[in-house]
Amino acid sequence: MTRWEPNARERLLIAAVDLFSEQGYDETTVAQIADRAGVTKSTFFRHFPDKRELLAAGQATLSRLLAEGIATAPAELGPLGAVAAGLHRASETLGPVNHELGPRLQAVIASSVELQERSILKSVGLASAMAEALQARGVPDATARLAAEMGVLAFHQGYSAWSSRPDGGSGELARLSLAALDELRTAAASLE
Amino acid sequence: MTRWEPNARERLLIAAVDLFSEQGYDETTVAQIADRAGVTKSTFFRHFPDKRELLAAGQATLSRLLAEGIATAPAELGPLGAVAAGLHRASETLGPVNHELGPRLQAVIASSVELQERSILKSVGLASAMAEALQARGVPDATARLAAEMGVLAFHQGYSAWSSRPDGGSGELARLSLAALDELRTAAASLE
Structure with a gap:
């Protein structure tokens, strides 16, 4: 009998990073991750489409939060002010678990070209989400993309x-x- | 007997874009592309590792040219001046064939998630090449990344x-x- 498991998603993430670190990404199967997390394979697949997506976990949530923070920022704020509001909103949802997993996740990603690619696509996805939210505020296209790229750089540096x-x-x-965003703003203002 | 074919690479590219446009990317095989271009499959594989890489053709060359243009720009130029020199150097190598293929290539890329991903990775590769070349000129890391992102945005807009x-x-x-780079510089200077 399967019972409902609170935090199955988080436990799957932790189990996966543990196994990837111990025995390598390629050598780890979905069945092993589910087993270590104490859930079934079908629970795994309710949370993640495959092993690769597990390491981009949170992209959809982060994108939504960044965009919401930008959309609900006071109207008088310029593009970077709105980006700052987005970063603030997204940061609120990350805590000690992410803090502990982060560096180990980075080490796993650095070990695999496939994961590096997935990680790059995640960053680009976050930038697009911010650029679209800025465009919806009436920020011109090129400015919106630039401010969004600055937001992603700042979030990575901050993280x-x-x-x-x-x-x-x-x-x-x-x-x-x-x-980090403030530093980038200063750098941007004096670029020649 | 195989004879040496001048411009086999260019003919393969044109044949591939023709076939992808006519019958779709997924439906097109390497054998069909080689056949249409009038070369053997092994000639294809001397130029491209697979069908996907064909659409990122030129990334290595473009990266090298962008980096060379930045490296050889006069020392008194700031980061964006050096990026402009890189864009100039890379643009020189693109001509009527790219001009004609470009929009059709974009349409093919838009039709496939796999190709969109490859295309994003290409852009990120170009940005990294520029950022590294700027760092080698002594530009601080965050400023180098920012200027490189602006270079990629400008190149895309220009293209x-x-x-x-x-x-x-x-x-x-x-x-x-x-x-386009000038417009981005103006936008960056007034970002708030």
């Missing part, structure tokens, strides 16, 4: 800085991402 | 504008890309 620090709280991630 | 115009000369592509 990377956060991963190497002891404070795994979401407030710290938001602070680091916004600081 | 897209070029595709819809009658003048397929490389000078026109360079002009349109540099105009």
Whole structure:
């Protein structure tokens, strides 16, 4: 008898990163991940279409949060102000589990071209989600794409800085991402 | 007896875009492409590892030219000045064949998720090549990435504008890309 498992998704993620780190990505099967997480294979497939998508977990959620943060930012904010609101909204949802998994996930991704490709596509997906949300605010196309790229760079820099620090709280991630965005704004203003 | 075929690479590209447009990407085989181009399958595989890579043709060359243009730009130029030199260098190598193939290639890419992914990876590859060349000039990491993203956006915008115009000369592509880069520089300077 299968019983409903709270947090099956999170447990699958943790089990997968553990197994990928221990024995390699290619050598790990969906059955092993499900087994380690204490769920069935069909539970795995309710949460993830395949092993590769597991490492892009959260892309849809992050995209939605970034876009929502941008859409609901005060109308008087410019494109980067709206991007900052998006980063803030998305950061709130990441906490100690992500902080702990992040660096190990990066190491697994670095070990496989297939995963590097998936990871790049995830970043591009986040940039598109932000660019579309900015366009919906009336930001011209090229400016929207530029501000969105800056948002992705800032989020990556913030996440990377956060991963190497002891404070795994979401407030710290938001602070680091916004600081990175500020630096990029300064750099952009003086580009020649 | 196989004889050496000048421009086999270009003929393979044209044959592939023709076949993809006529009968779809999934339905087209490497054998059909080679046949249409009048070469053997082994000639195909001397030029391209597979069907997917064919549509990212030129990534290595473009990356090299963008990086060379940046590396050899006068030392007094800032990051965007160096990016402009890279765009100029890369544009010089594209001419009427690319101008004619471009829009049809885009239509084929839009028809397949696999090709869209490959195309995104190509763009990211070009951005990395430019960012590395800028870093080698002493440009700080975040500024280099930002300027490189602007270079890719400008190249895409320039290429897209070029595709819809009658003048397929490389000078026109360079002009349109540099105009797009100028617009992005203005947008970046006033981002808030």
